[in-house]
Amino acid sequence: MWNPSKKTRTITSKILFVIFSLASLFHIFALLQIIPYQYLWGGRLQSIEEMYLMESISLIANVFFVYCSYLYLQYMNNGLVPIWIRIIFGFISAVFFMNTIGNIVAVTNLETLLATPITAVLSVISFTLVLKYENQTS
Template sequence: MPTMITSGKPVQRAILVLLALNTLVLLFHISLALKIVPYDIAWGGRLKNDADMYRLEAVSIAVNLLFSVVLLVKGGWVRITVPVRIVNILLWIFFALFLLNTVGNLFAATLFEKCFAVLTLIFSLLIGVVLFSKKEGDKTI
């Protein structure tokens, strides 16, 4: 098991669950981009053409990949020299984004996407577990 920059089993579990859920979300967005799943159920039902879908899915996939990398760094699976503060700031940004996305999903045009409000709330809660845990005194990862 890699050396964690956070302490405690709840943090390790939260990071692992976040990585697992984010992998599923990435697979969902990839399936939208590949048109395996119709894109009219995503993005609040507001997508009108393929170009819009590809643009938004590319952004979504990139952001989710960044989130995975941040979690892998925080969990100690990827070692890069970066201040812990930067990793934590990024996690705070993701925390806020997931909270805002929860509200946005509640007002989505499709019932399918409204159900994602539960998932994004779970993401926020798990990121909170990671952020509010006691951290080791390391200045870099």
């Protein structure tokens, strides 16, 4: 069975940290209405109020994902990643897999063409952090 190396997991954790941080900024821009709500959530939002609710949830989730990426790296550097953090990354991977499907059927071409590959990659690389990791001393 494939078991990513510490180097692969370190790179993955850092990539996720950066992407989730940038996504958090994107959601802040959306909440500030710098990005029009018609381009968000597959073009399915009906009002500013709905946008505020959905983007607030997205921002909270992304900040949580940033924190989890940071925690993963800290645990890995200490030699053992606990199962609960790996379960969280399994959840994150599943969320981005479902998001990829949603992006494929989005009303806006921008979301389909831009967000689909991003969420697909996030799903795959998040999954690499689900597998058990113990620091090998050999």
